[in-house]
Amino acid sequence: MSTILQAAPEAAQAPSGGRLNRLGAYTPSPAEIEHAARFRDYTVEYRPIRGRSITHHEDGFSRIGQISVDHDARLFKLYPYPHATTVDVRQMERTVAAIRSGYWGALPWQTSETGTQWATVAVRTSARRESEWPEVRVxxxxxxxxxxxxxxxxxxxxxxxxxxxxxxxxxxxxxxxxxxxxxxxxxxxxxxxxxxxxxxxxxxxxxxxxxxxxxxxxxxxxxxxxxxxx
Structure with a gap:
């Protein structure tokens, strides 16, 4: 079972109701930035995922994948949904960079039954016109x-x-x-x-x-x- 790494006490806690990340409208506290230093040596791996698909919503965002954190292995696992594009994986990489900079509290983290922490990653639908960007595959x-x-x-x-x-x-x-x-x-x-x-x-x-x-x-x-x- 993965160890649950709690956010810094001053961090704004993300609800688990499935809301989108809000990196652009979030300002991390000094404590969150200090707390994020532990993520800098976490490695990043992409993994395939089944039973999921990219969905477009009326809020103007597309849900394009998931990110999970294995604290025992010091690892970020990125799961782009089938038919994700280069725009989508770059957004996932930017999300990892944001976490390393203190934006943990900006993401809608949830915890699985095995203790894994994960969040859905989204990108503005207008930024990912699929016909203009090549598809990627893990x-x-x-x-x-x-x-x-x-x-x-x-x-x-x-x-x-x-x-x-x-x-x-x-x-x-x-x-x-x-x-x-x-x-x-x-x-x-x-x-x-x-x-x-x-x-x-x-x-x-x-x-x-x-x-x-x-x-x-x-x-x-x-x-x-x-x-x-x-």
Whole structure:
């Protein structure tokens, strides 16, 4: 069970009735700002969420996700709702920054049966015209560089993952790595724009790198390597 971290005594306590965050109309007290220092080393992870959807309300705000706090793990967990956009995840990140600056009391915190504290995050509907902003998807591929972050969804409705450790050293004349779509296998990708012939040593290095990356692709494509469940 997560430890419940109480707000500073001088903080305005947020009711649990589901009201929206009011960051723009809230002024934290000196005690709240001092209290917020403990959040500065909390890490941030994105997680997928099921059974939720973005809703637009007559108050001019859209509910676009949830944020929860695990005080034992010193972790913020961000849950953008399905079909969230880059505007939405930036709003969630701004909310984390606000909490670190003393705005804990501006959020409509609720406490689950397991002791987790969570709040709904909203953004002005007029700021998130969905046709103008790319959709995002939380990364569930553990071997991807962006695991538990987010990807932009491409025009075909998919995202592209890049394997951890696939980057070449700075200054390398090529980039050999691994990438995949949501439903596809890991594949070797080679990015080389020749502006000069390669030396014999560079050719040997490139071939060695391709063999090493191809072996890594076989390992990652094995049945033993699975996505993290939702």
């Amino acid at each position: 990364c569930k591929v553990e071997s991807c560089q962006h695991f538990r972050e987010w990807h932009r969804v491409d025009d075909e409705g998919s995202v592209r993952h890049f394997a951890v450790g696939a980057d070449e050293p700075e200054g390398s004349p090529w980039q050999v790595g691994l990438q995949r779509t949501d439903d596809g296998p890991w594949q070797v990708s080679i990015d080389y724009a020749p502006d000069r012939p390669l030396t014999e040593l560079e050719v040997a290095g490139l071939l060695s790198r391709i063999r090493w990356v191809a072996e890594d692709a076989r390992r990652l494509n094995s049945p033993a390597v699975q996505e993290v469940p939702c």
